[in-house]
Amino acid sequence: MVLKTKLFVGSCLIALVSGLAAAGPAAAQEAPIVQPGAPGEDVRRLSAEEASRIAANRYSEDDVRFMQDMILHHYQAVQMADLVEGRTATPEIVAIAGRIDASQADEIAFMQGWLAERGEHAPDPANDPHAMHHGARHAQMAGMATPAEMEALAAASGTGFDEMFLGLMIAHHEGAVEMVDHLLAQRGSAYDPVLYDFVNDVRGEQQAEIRRMDTLLAGLSDDPRNGLAPGFRDAGQAISNLELVASLPKPTGFFDPENPAGLPPELPSGEEAEAEGGEEDEPRFAERSPFLSFSNTDMAFAGDLLAAGNYHGFNLYRLGGDEPRLISSVVCPGGQGDVSIVGDLLLVSVQDTRARIDCGRQGVSEEVSAERMRGLRIFDISDPLAPRQVGLVQTCRGSHTHSVVASDEETILVYNSGTSSIRSEEELAGCVEGLPGDENTALFSIDVIEIPVDDPAAARIVDSPRVFADDETGRIAGLWAGGDHGEGTQTTRRTDQCHDITVFPSANLAAGACSGNGIILDISDPRAPKRIDAVVDQGFAYWHSATFNNEGTKVIFTDEWGGGGRPRCRAQDPDTWGADAIYEIEDGRLEFASYYKLPSAQSETENCVAHNGSVVPVPGRDIFVQSWYQGGISVIDFTDAANPVEIAFFDRGPVDPDVLVSGGYWSSYWYDGRIYATEIVRGLDVFELAPSEHLTANEIEAAALADQGEAFNPQQQLPVSWPDHPVVALAYLDQLVREGALSAEAAEPLYGALASAREHVEAGSGDTALAAQLDRLARDLSSREAGSTAARRITALRDVMDAVADVLR
Numbered sequence: 001m002v003l004k005t006k007l008f009v010g011s012c013l014i015a016l017v018s019g020l021a022a023a024g025p026a027a028a029q030e031a032p033i034v035q036p037g038a039p040g041e042d043v044r045r046l047s048a049e050e051a052s053r054i055a056a057n058r059y060s061e062d063d064v065r066f067m068q069d070m071i072l073h074h075y076q077a078v079q080m081a082d083l084v085e086g087r088t089a090t091p092e093i094v095a096i097a098g099r100i101d102a103s104q105a106d107e108i109a110f111m112q113g114w115l116a117e118r119g120e121h122a123p124d125p126a127n128d129p130h131a132m133h134h135g136a137r138h139a140q141m142a143g144m145a146t147p148a149e150m151e152a153l154a155a156a157s158g159t160g161f162d163e164m165f166l167g168l169m170i171a172h173h174e175g176a177v178e179m180v181d182h183l184l185a186q187r188g189s190a191y192d193p194v195l196y197d198f199v200n201d202v203r204g205e206q207q208a209e210i211r212r213m214d215t216l217l218a219g220l221s222d223d224p225r226n227g228l229a230p231g232f233r234d235a236g237q238a239i240s241n242l243e244l245v246a247s248l249p250k251p252t253g254f255f256d257p258e259n260p261a262g263l264p265p266e267l268p269s270g271e272e273a274e275a276e277g278g279e280e281d282e283p284r285f286a287e288r289s290p291f292l293s294f295s296n297t298d299m300a301f302a303g304d305l306l307a308a309g310n311y312h313g314f315n316l317y318r319l320g321g322d323e324p325r326l327i328s329s330v331v332c333p334g335g336q337g338d339v340s341i342v343g344d345l346l347l348v349s350v351q352d353t354r355a356r357i358d359c360g361r362q363g364v365s366e367e368v369s370a371e372r373m374r375g376l377r378i379f380d381i382s383d384p385l386a387p388r389q390v391g392l393v394q395t396c397r398g399s400h401t402h403s404v405v406a407s408d409e410e411t412i413l414v415y416n417s418g419t420s421s422i423r424s425e426e427e428l429a430g431c432v433e434g435l436p437g438d439e440n441t442a443l444f445s446i447d448v449i450e451i452p453v454d455d456p457a458a459a460r461i462v463d464s465p466r467v468f469a470d471d472e473t474g475r476i477a478g479l480w481a482g483g484d485h486g487e488g489t490q491t492t493r494r495t496d497q498c499h500d501i502t503v504f505p506s507a508n509l510a511a512g513a514c515s516g517n518g519i520i521l522d523i524s525d526p527r528a529p530k531r532i533d534a535v536v537d538q539g540f541a542y543w544h545s546a547t548f549n550n551e552g553t554k555v556i557f558t559d560e561w562g563g564g565g566r567p568r569c570r571a572q573d574p575d576t577w578g579a580d581a582i583y584e585i586e587d588g589r590l591e592f593a594s595y596y597k598l599p600s601a602q603s604e605t606e607n608c609v610a611h612n613g614s615v616v617p618v619p620g621r622d623i624f625v626q627s628w629y630q631g632g633i634s635v636i637d638f639t640d641a642a643n644p645v646e647i648a649f650f651d652r653g654p655v656d657p658d659v660l661v662s663g664g665y666w667s668s669y670w671y672d673g674r675i676y677a678t679e680i681v682r683g684l685d686v687f688e689l690a691p692s693e694h695l696t697a698n699e700i701e702a703a704a705l706a707d708q709g710e711a712f713n714p715q716q717q718l719p720v721s722w723p724d725h726p727v728v729a730l731a732y733l734d735q736l737v738r739e740g741a742l743s744a745e746a747a748e749p750l751y752g753a754l755a756s757a758r759e760h761v762e763a764g765s766g767d768t769a770l771a772a773q774l775d776r777l778a779r780d781l782s783s784r785e786a787g788s789t790a791a792r793r794i795t796a797l798r799d800v801m802d803a804v805a806d807v808l809r
Contacts, residue, residue: 033046033051034046059192059195060191062183062189063189063192063195064115066179066189066199067111068122069141070179071111071112071122071125072123072125073141073172073175073176073179074104074107074176075104075108075126077104078108079150081096081098081100081104082097083153083161083165084097085097087156087158088157088158088165090162093165093166093216096169096212096213107202110198114194114195141179142174142176142178142182143172143174143176143178145171152164153165153168159220162220166572167571167572170213170571170572173207173213174206176202177206177210180203183199184199213572214572214603215227215603217570217601218570220571221600225602225632227603228651228653228654229653230655231655232260232681237652237653238650238651239650239651240649240692241635241647241649241690241695242633242649242650242675242688242689242690243687243688243690244650244687245323245674245686245688246684247682247684247686248323248326248683248684248686249682250296250681251315252329253312254310254315254329256294261655261661261663262294262655262663262681263656295310295680295681296308296309296681296683297310297311297336297338297667297678298338298339298612298666298667298714299339299667299714300340300713300714301341301669301711301713302711303711304319304320305381305384306319306671307346307381308684309339310337311333311334311335311352312331313330313331313332314329314332314337314346314348315328315329315330316329316381316387317684319671323686327384328384330379330387331359332348332389333354333356333359333363334350334352334355334359335351335352336350336352337349337350338400338401338714340403340404340414340715341381341713342404342407343407343453344381345378345379345381345451345453346379347376347377347378347404347451348379349398349416350373350375350377350398351374351399351400351418353372353398353420353421355374357371357373358371368424369427370427372423374394374395374418375392375394375416375418376392376395376399376402376449376459377391377392378390378392378451378456390456391456391458393416393449393451393459393460395416395418395447395461396431396442397418397419397421397423398419399417400418401417401501401715402414402416402715403415403417403500403501403502403510403716404503404713404716405503405505405510405716406505409453410452410453412450413449413450413451415501415510415529416446417446418447419497419499422441422442422443423442430442441476442464443476443477443496443497444476445464445465445476446467446498447461447464448461448462448464448465462527465528465529467498467514467521467529468514468519468531469531477494479516479517480516480536481494482495489538490538490539490540490561490577491541492515492516492542493516494515495517497514498512499515499542499543499545500512500544500545500546501513501521502547502714502716502717503716503717504548504552505523505716505718506718508524509548510529511546511555511557512546513558514543515542515543516543517543518534518535518536518543518546518581518583519533519534519535520532520555520585520588520589520590522588532589533589533590535583537557537581539574539576539577539579539581540557540559540577541560542559542561542563544559545558546558547614547615549638550622551719552717553585554583554585554593554638555590556581556582556583556613556624556638557581558579558580558610558626559578559609559610564607564629565662566607566609566660567602567604567606567607568608568609569598569600569601569606569609570602570604575597576595576597578597578608579595579596579610580595580597581595582596582638582644583641593641594641594642594644596638598631598634599646600631600632600651602630603654605655605657605658605659605661606660607630607664609629609631610626611628611629611665611666611667613625613626613627613668614670614712614714615670616635616689617703617706617708619699619702619706619722619728619732619796620731620732620792621639621735623635623636623637623638625669625670625675627664627668627677628664629664630654630663631664632650632664633650633651633677635647635649645694647692647694647695648689648692650685652664655681655682662681663679664679664680665679665680666679666680667714669712670703672704673703673704674687674688675687675689688700689703696731696734698730698733699731701727702722702727702730705725705727705728707722724800724807725800725804726757726761726804729754729801729804730754730755730758732793732794732797732800733750733751733754733797736790736793736797739789739790741790741793741794750777753773754774754801754804756770761804761807761808766807766808766809770808771804772805774804774805774808775805778798781797781798
């Protein structure tokens, strides 16, 4: 009976539908079609044609706006191409201009026809000189050159024209790609298949032209780093004033044996390849890359031990001899993997939402789980062959980085910086979402963690200070609110976190690179840091890291524009974006001095931006070695903060010739006479400085004599000191001669006396006559203007010579 009822109902439905179909459109039109207005307005009656035209959505307002804007956008490219004649003899530039004239003119005609067919306004900039400014949103269109830039291009010629033309045209093409991406992101846009095919053709052609122009622009420079051959293990290399003394691959278990380079999966040939716009026999890759499951990250040093962090855990090496020796590999997935060493304890930052308390490899998939670990792991490495996890501190936003602020025999104090999503309060009590106006949110703070040395399992958060609060109102969101700084500036992240906090305890200072701001903290009470200054920068997208000079009078902040996974060192990229900003510290205030960016041009398949580095302890100078991901390593002298100069570099070609892989150097640090650098996908490299016109053998030897303390941790800076040794005096002497503060003739007797003193000191013998000569020569050194670099070096030279003389007596 039930079955029959269902059949009967179904039959009635079929009959009803058939009846409606038979009635046809005429019957449907007997019912009124109306369109209500806004509240208080009359109802409007519509014809069937009007109703269907509104609902059909054959094209949208976004489509129309895109086509109108793109006509004007393309026309400016034609104007730029027209400037080529008579201003350059470079065949490749002439060819680019010819392609632009042909393709863009055809596309303008197509867009004008598409708009006219639909009764929409079609701009005609070639015949209407005011079209570029009649409601065209000229300044808002991505990549458009300004009138001043167009005037400058028209006034240029030769190589200067080539560089300016390529830079502006690359930015212009990138703007067109951005406009296409924006259109396709709008709901209901590009429904018209003709339009859809057109915008994808535009994107493909513009991207191909960008690659060609990028290669050409990079080729205008004679920097040996430009155009290096790609390869995972056999990439081309360029090196200057450094020696690569060891290159260790990743340890077994810390790479995917089926995909050691971390490439995205290759698409099969055929339809998939054609859909991506390539030929069937051309390798094509998916747009998504693998997890950063095996990426090398940061390093820490203690004695002859090196800890190299990894998303998969960490590796321990013994230093000494020709190259580091791997002694143990610890598998404990958790993401980030930044490390610090304090005595027999190793601290590891964990941020991945899949990380487990038990170091399990299976991860955590549940939204709320008692097995999840996000925060700071603590390992006992007294036996480095078998590290044991002895404590952990769960935090609301995980641990992206951490800073060892202070330590003694009883307690270790750590600042923790979490940058990830806020955990559910069901999983960790007290973790409150960042809802507007909620003063209890886990945002806008850092964590102060206390670790009892004898009982690491009792480690805990003792405070979460609001270091971004407004000084007057106390509002916790007191610094940069996010957004750009005006036309032509970066869009900068809101300041609700710090990425790195580098402490300089001897001066009671810390420098925070805190997403939207660079800040300085007073840490005289390390449990209660207080902000004393904050700065913004119109070119910074994300304040990433901070490094003091050895005196604590300067700080280098880095900008991680693009998050570290994007090509941001291309020839067309601004030289103040994704760069270093050097500040001097005057009375606790940050005073901007200059920018520094890697001077070589990297390719589209190389992620490159400013990243982690450390001071190279050459006495009398401020020298910084720094990683630039796939931009390689750069060593700069920033003694003159307003004029930083590159003095050494190393670079390899891209990991892969076809796709961008997140690779290159994560960190580069000086330790005990060498530079150690973690390469994200390739392994661990070791360098030594080589003498050059920028750096003498005496200066390099003096740096190797520096005392860096019992340990080197990335975000804890302890001032180095130098022994009273003749080599240190010779380093100062070399600097005075190089800068012209002392003539070669005046320096000759000093060189002779110090060379003799070195032989005696290293042999352990004395010489009173030589001691007297050193005293006399030191007294005869002429003074310089107080406060000048030369004056400081002469004073330092006198002090070392006096001390060496005392040793010889």
